[in-house]
Amino acid sequence: xxxxxxxxxxxxxxxxxxxxxxxxxxxxxxxxxxxxxxxxxxxxxxxxxxxxxxxxxxxxxxxxxxxxxxxxxxxxxxxxxxxxxxxxxxxxxxxxxxxxxxxxxxxxxxxxxxxxxxxxxxxxxxxxxxxxxxxxxxxxxxxxxxxxxx
Numbered sequence: 799x800x801x802x803x804x805x806x807x808x809x810x811x812x813x814x815x816x817x818x819x820x821x822x823x824x825x826x827x828x829x830x831x832x833x834x835x836x837x838x839x840x841x842x843x844x845x846x847x848x849x850x851x852x853x854x855x856x857x858x859x860x861x862x863x864x865x866x867x868x869x870x871x872x873x874x875x876x877x878x879x880x881x882x883x884x885x886x887x888x889x890x891x892x893x894x895x896x897x898x899x900x901x902x903x904x905x906x907x908x909x910x911x912x913x914x915x916x917x918x919x920x921x922x923x924x925x926x927x928x929x930x931x932x933x934x935x936x937x938x939x940x941x942x943x944x945x946x947x948x
Contacts, residue, residue, distance in 0.1 A: 815843040819872040821854055824911070825929035826864015833857040839941065841872045848873050850887065851942040862929035868939070871910040873947040887912060887943025895933035906945040 800811045818838045823830040832854060839852030850871065876883040887904045889912075904912035916928050 819870050821870040824867045825862035828862035829860045830862050831858045846946050849944045854939040856936040858934050866914045866929040868912040874910045875906050876946045876948045885945045890940040892938040893935045894931045896931045
């Protein structure tokens with residue numbers, strides 16, 4: 799193996815993997831169906847760090863509301879002390895059904911999903927009611943980023 803920064807077990811580069819993972823969409827209520835022609839994300843795992851990216855597309859919706867999540871991350875995120883594993887990924891969306899009120903980002907959460915968030919309210923949590931912004935005309939959801947796995 800290759801050691802980075804000294805020949806001790808913690809510095810051994812012992813895991814490299816790349817491939818594709820199949821994504822999906824969930825809504826708090828209702829449904830958001832992914833287009834199976836645009837449902838793949840690519841990943842590269844180096845040690846505990848997983849880099850992801852891809853372009854996804856919606857094929858249909860049925861009265862979605864509540865939280866919007868992208869499912870199918872290739873590895874579960876780590877659970878570290880004091881939330882040190884928490885991370886966000888970049889998201890770009892085209893042709894939303896409704897305007898957003900603030901910055902758009904994706905939070906990597908414990909069940910191997912990306913929870914899409916819109917805006918920030920200083921007195922509460924980030925706005926999670928995003929599914930109603932998605933419709934069948936949402937032609938492109940591009941994600942890019944990284945997170946830490948166990």
